[in-house]
Amino acid sequence: MALDAGVLDGCAGVIIMGGPQSANDPLPGLVAELKLIEQAVAAEMPVLGICLGAQLIAKALGARVYCNPEKEIGWAPVYFTEAAGRDPVFGGVDSPSIVFQWHGDTFDLPAGAEWLAYSDKCLHQAYRFGPNVYGVQFHPEITPEMIVDWSAEFDVPLDPHGADTEPLARRILEGWLSVFR
Numbered sequence: 001m002a003l004d005a006g007v008l009d010g011c012a013g014v015i016i017m018g019g020p021q022s023a024n025d026p027l028p029g030l031v032a033e034l035k036l037i038e039q040a041v042a043a044e045m046p047v048l049g050i051c052l053g054a055q056l057i058a059k060a061l062g063a064r065v066y067c068n069p070e071k072e073i074g075w076a077p078v079y080f081t082e083a084a085g086r087d088p089v090f091g092g093v094d095s096p097s098i099v100f101q102w103h104g105d106t107f108d109l110p111a112g113a114e115w116l117a118y119s120d121k122c123l124h125q126a127y128r129f130g131p132n133v134y135g136v137q138f139h140p141e142i143t144p145e146m147i148v149d150w151s152a153e154f155d156v157p158l159d160p161h162g163a164d165t166e167p168l169a170r171r172i173l174e175g176w177l178s179v180f181r
Contacts, residue, residue, distance in 0.1 A: 008039055012180060013046035013132075016053030018139065022105050023055040023065040034060050046132040046179045051103055054127075054135030061110035061129055072101040072121045075162030078138055080126075084116040089134060089175030090126065098163040099138040102150065106137070132179040140169035 008014070016037065021030060037060040040047050049057040055065045077096035084090035106122050109115055110129055117126035117138075125137045144160035151158045 007036065008043060008045065011040075011045065013048070013176075014040045016047070016049040016056055017141075018051030018053060018102075021052060023052060023059045023107075024105075030056065041129070041133055044130075044132070046176065047134070048173075048176050049135045050141060051137060051139060054137050055103075055105055055107050057129070057133060057135045058107035058110050058113075058124075058127075061113070061133075063108040063110040063113075065105055065107045068104060068106040068122055070121050071104045072119065073103075073156060074101060074158055075099070076101050076119055076121070078117050078119050078125050080117045081115055083114050084126070087114070087116060087128060087175075088178055089128070089172055090116050091175075093168065093171060097168055099140065099165060099168065100142040100147065100162065101138050103137060107135075134172075134176055136172065140165055140172050142169075 014036065016033060021027060023030065033056055037047060037057055041060065047057060059065045075098055078099045080090055080093055080095035080097070084093065084095070101119070107124055109124055109127055113127040113129040115124065115127055119125050122137060127135050142165055147158055147160035
């Protein structure tokens with residue numbers, strides 16, 4: 001599926017969020033998102049992907065997306081690499097940090113990407129490609145209300161108040177926005 005010429009005109013950056021699909025699903029919307037990501041990366045535009053968004057970015061950059069050996073659902077620690085300590089987005093983030101996870105797929109690190117975070121169940125939790133493209137497998141944007149909604153929709157009982165992720169979410173978003181300057 002081709003995107004209309006100029007679809008990114010006037011955009012300063014792109015954020016690709018999560019969803020219950022797999023990046024490998026042959027859905028027209030996901031095919032269009034992959035094209036959008038490819039165009040944004042080619043235009044050297046800042047791009048941020050959360051969960052499925054991180055998987056789609058990895059796929060658009062030529063990496064393999066596949067089923068993780070174990071689903072990761074709920075609160076868990078994520079550990080940040082030494083490279084994350086020097087990164088404009090993740091520098092200064094506590095390691096480990098307790099984050100919310102909800103994914104069954106994972107991805108290989110795209111060629112040329114910098115590995116930034118991992119968990120006990122999933123090797124690639126965050127990466128940076130070039131100076132302005134970031135993928136984050138975990139959910140820093142989560143709120144207790146979202147957890148309640150997701151738990152009810154998928155009949156998975158979870159503690160909606162496992163950790164306060166607002167400071168981490170704010171750090172990631174503000175750090176990513178700093179790449180615009």
